[in-house]
Amino acid sequence: MSISAGIERGEIDGGATLPFAWYSDPEILRVEQRRIFARTWQYAGRAELVAEPGSFLATDCGDIPILVVRDSQGELRAFLNVCRHRGSTLMQGCGRRQTIQCSYHAWTYDLDGTLRKAPRSEREAGFDPTEWSLIPASVDVWGPFLFVNPDAEAAPLADTLGVLPELVARDLDLSQLVFHSRVHTELNSNWKIAVENFLECYHCPTAHPGFSAAVDVDPDRYLLEAHPTFAAQHCVAREGGARGQFHLIWPNTGINVFPGPPNLSIGPIAPAGPDHTRRYLDYFFAPDADPKWIEEFFAFDNQVGREDTALVESVHKGMRSGLVERGRLLLSSEPLLHAFQGWILEQLASAE
8 A cells, every 4th residue: 555545636736735644754754765855856065065086075865874075087976975884974074085984994985986995804705895885876066056866877957957047047147156154954843844834925924024025925926836846936025126036946955046136045954853854054145245234134034034933843733733634725825835745745656
């Protein structure tokens, strides 16, 4: 029996939500890790961190540890960040290395993933180091952004991005942005609730008075577009008409471009258990951005973030009560949330 037995696509298309139990069930998360996070492209960090031969970056796809390296020949590579001996994670953070060495038993790998040395392996009859290379993953870049996919046979990143680079380019030249800082956030909620909150502005007039004062959130002005592999939101400032855009690359990479001077933030919304979410955003601005404006920008962004945290944690508490089976979307106001739930259902529908 599939995990989605009894849940019909027609119900979702009619406005019914996914079952609320899916937002706190550990088994659902295990299936999501296997069928979603192990097969999709996700933001991993700044491409500049692995620009030089010998550089590396340890990152995650959901709960899957990934290691990105630039080998001695200048080729960008990715592997599962898991030692082939006993499964220890190999590297942390970022830096420069000539080899990859496990801190547990000193199994050592070249930057192309091949096993160079396993202490005492010469005592083992039939031990063949060529059979114990690191397991490859996929890696690619979009401008200054690094993406990884645990699936070594994944389709190109460009297939997932689709027309998104062209949409972003309408308002920003990514080559003119520089990294400013990374901000971490933790939420006491399921990751899907955080994503779904990101995908609609139906709540903005009620929950985000500051944002709604700055951005026109009228449903005929705040435009929502569901693309095959990403969800797009387009808006304009109430004063001056500057454009902004917000995107969710399936399954969990959020991109924010607020109206105003050049700015962009990007980062994953990742599960840390069925009831907990970790996310971070890397912020980029123009190199000559006014420090005072940046200070005001972060104050505004932090306020919106605090408001969203309260919302998603409240939703998670209500869903986890177990006494309400599911909800009802307003499809005209929440089409991107509907699209996201359809993607989730599609991926889980054939799970054993």
